[in-house]
Amino acid sequence: MHVMWSADVWSAIAAGASVVAAGGSLWVAVKAKQISSDALNTAKEATSAAKIVADIERVRIRHDMMPDLAVEIRKTGDAGVGRARLTVRWNGPSVLERLAEVRVRVLDDGRDHSFVLPSNPAEGPTVEELQAQVWGPYQLQSGLEGVSGDGRTAVQDGLYLGSTRSLMLEQTQSPHRDLNARLRWSMEFGRQPVRLHIECKHEDFGPWVQVYEIDVVDPHTATQTTR
Numbered sequence: 663m664h665v666m667w668s669a670d671v672w673s674a675i676a677a678g679a680s681v682v683a684a685g686g687s688l689w690v691a692v693k694a695k696q697i698s699s700d701a702l703n704t705a706k707e708a709t710s711a712a713k714i715v716a717d718i719e720r721v722r723i724r725h726d727m728m729p730d731l732a733v734e735i736r737k738t739g740d741a742g743v744g745r746a747r748l749t750v751r752w753n754g755p756s757v758l759e760r761l762a763e764v765r766v767r768v769l770d771d772g773r774d775h776s777f778v779l780p781s782n783p784a785e786g787p788t789v790e791e792l793q794a795q796v797w798g799p800y801q802l803q804s805g806l807e808g809v810s811g812d813g814r815t816a817v818q819d820g821l822y823l824g825s826t827r828s829l830m831l832e833q834t835q836s837p838h839r840d841l842n843a844r845l846r847w848s849m850e851f852g853r854q855p856v857r858l859h860i861e862c863k864h865e866d867f868g869p870w871v872q873v874y875e876i877d878v879v880d881p882h883t884a885t886q887t888t889r
Contacts, residue, residue: 727867736879744833751826762863764818769857770797787837799851803830
């Protein structure tokens with residue numbers, strides 16, 4: 663027996679089919695969006711991972727390229743003159759060929775001297791003199807090319823592989839001008855190592871910063887100790 667469906671029934675079937683088709687399309691759209699979002703997140707994670715690897719490699723290369731410096735301080739002239747020569751020799755790595763700049767800075771002894779009070783300004787030292795004081799055995803000889811007026815810093819533009827930079831040092835003096843203070847200064851700082859902050863710059867790598875504590879070699883003594 664054949665069943666004859668009315669137009670309303672057919673309309674209802676068609677409407678139901680449309681709903682199913684629309685639901686299927688919606689599911690496909692949602693799924694496609696999810697896949698697109700997952701792909702975007704994966705791409706971001708890959709980019710982030712690549713950046714981390716690149717940063718690690720950059721740090722490794724920079725470390726491998728760190729200049730190998732031979733630093734020595736040796737007293738010059740007769741004993742008691744109070745002069746010394748600082749030499750900085752650049753031994754490698756050879757791939758760098760040339761350093762754009764080498765900056766040498768004399769550091770204090772690392773202790774807090776902010777509690778030191780100025781004396782009578784008429785006798786010294788003043789606050790400004792205390793702030794400018796190098797708290798260590800030597801400072802750079804001021805007045806020479808590339809050396810700052812306070813004897814703290816010297817700058818060398820352009821240093822080639824295997825070359826040496828020489829700088830003259832002079833003994834520091836107590837900021838307090840009385841004889842006892844000068845004697846105490848000599849006893850406290852006279853045998854201390856010289857602390858140096860050396861920064862090297864290169865056009866493609868760096869900059870690199872290295873800190874040294876260098877014992878002063880005295881050619882007039884029978885035994886010398888160096889670090």
